[in-house]
Amino acid sequence: MKNYLKYDWDAIAGIIAAVAAILMHFLHLVESDVLLMIAVVLIALLFLRDLRRERDSEHVESCLQRTELSLHEILNQLRPSEVELIGPQNIHQAMMDFSLRACNEMTWFHICPLMFKRQSIFDDLLKTAIENPNVHSIQFIIDDNSHEAWDQEMAPKIRQCPGHDKVQEVVWASISGGVSAIVADINKAGKTECLLSFWGEPFMARMPGLNVPRYIFHVHGNSELISRMVEVVRSHRFCELTKGGE
Template structure:
């Protein structure tokens, strides 16, 4: 390790040796004092120039490393309880086409605030073209009671298609949107029925998401969720 340090600083060692040599020669009367000063100034200038060049090389190395180091965008992101409403609202505004809802709990829309922030934002958005629901048959009564009357009051109510009612075995629920402009690209907010992702409120079994998973367009989960939605929507009743 010591030898590596010596080799790395050979230029400094050479300057020190030359300076000592010039001083010794001056004391021996071989060269005058003005020569010593000139030699020392020249060596100092050379060292300064070399350090400046080395600094530029270091900067270029740092730039190269920075360009080569890429922080990859995660395919999924966990959305925490305190962020849910704002995040879901912003997610709906990103939509550029169809919105797909799968196996959601209709009773959570009993609250006007939750309806406005989770669903009405999509309905009223000029960028939303259609909204499709594939829902569990057990939610039909809650749909008629808690959701349909609110949808009828929205200016974009014609975008909402009649729900497709199915017996759904999957323990997941998700909302999927279009985010692509020139090409198809979808993202989803995914939840799981039961703790810790969904909590049950009250005696009537109202289920509200506690955590959501934001599935990005580059995730292979998107194609799997698409398959589940299409398969359930098209299968025989």
Template sequence: MADRRARFSLGRYDWDAIAGIVAAGAALVLHLLHIIETDVLLTIALVVLALLLFRDLRREAQDELLMERSERTETAVAGLLAGLKQPDALLIGPRELRTASEAFARRARGEMVWFNVCLLMFKPQSLFDALLRPALENPAVSAVQFVLDPSERERWEQEVLPKAQAAGGYGKLREPRWVPLSHEAVSFILADTATGTTEAHLSFWGEPFMSRQPGFDIPRYVFHVQAHSDLVGQLVELDRKHRHAG
């Protein structure tokens, strides 16, 4: 290990420059001792300068080659990254669900659509504060529109309205569109973003996406459907179809 370190340390020195300095110093000493003439000293100096210039030219060529290889590598990596397709949806698990849902509501713009969601999840005040309150208090959200099955009407009046009235932004909460949705297993939230695109949080009724707790159901897994996904258009169309049906 010590020998390897010693070799590495020696390899760091610029031996061409050291040899040139030693040769120039030796020539100067010999000249001072009147052993060599001035023209010989000048010749040695020119040779040393030529060697140093050759070293610099060689190093410059190596640097250019290294830069060219680096640029080719960068281009190849950029091509690979461009060829990688972004996933249409990201699965959000129980540990990240509350944080992700709150962040989704705070990023929303314009009208938010809550389609076929289970209102029992708003029964605990903590879940209401994490899921719906950020949307109501988000100044960039102009309206919050629920599309619900008529069976959710009592829960709407008992679990959602009182909490929403006590929260800020109650005026943007619209009367739900009551349409038959008992046959629909899909549940989602649609929201526009600051870039003008639309994203969604998609879930499904029942296990394993919903977790049934005593007295209420809460989401367990949600898909964050990204703006470039064709699935966003399908969800928008599903919402539009049921709105007109209602």
């Protein structure tokens, strides 16, 4: 039944009527005046059908315009996400992707060197950043209490990486806060983004001898938090460099 309803019955009826009229004229069953009248009626029906379709088309076009305007209004009201929470199942891939897309200078602030004790984690996260040709400089700002862990776990691995000279001398600082961050420009657009985490539960899991991030926040470039985080990193870096100069 649905297939039959799809047919243009107005046109089919007109064709049948025209054919019937022509046959009756050839059989001398109707006069030419009657045939002319049938033709006029058929033409009138076709005009009426076109007028009806034109009205329906105008209605559809009007509905589409209203829908388009509503869609534009909805899209204008939507704001891109500023912060994205990344859980344990995706954290490793998210950090690896961040290192792959990083550009220019990359800053690792208040990270735990023991996090890179496993070679596979070091290769996927830090070695990826070191071997990324778009990353020109890598700066670590680490708490003073992590000297030993750095010398044992990270320094030897870094020296074995091609391009290890882009890793700057560590800025050792007295960091009292519980914030850890990786800050970098992303892609060639140059928008600064960061991966933000917090020490302690539930954001970081304590394991024997080390702290491992469990949840991190991907802060996008349109967030006001970026400028504040960059300022925090710069203040620690500047203070320690000033002390070193004295």
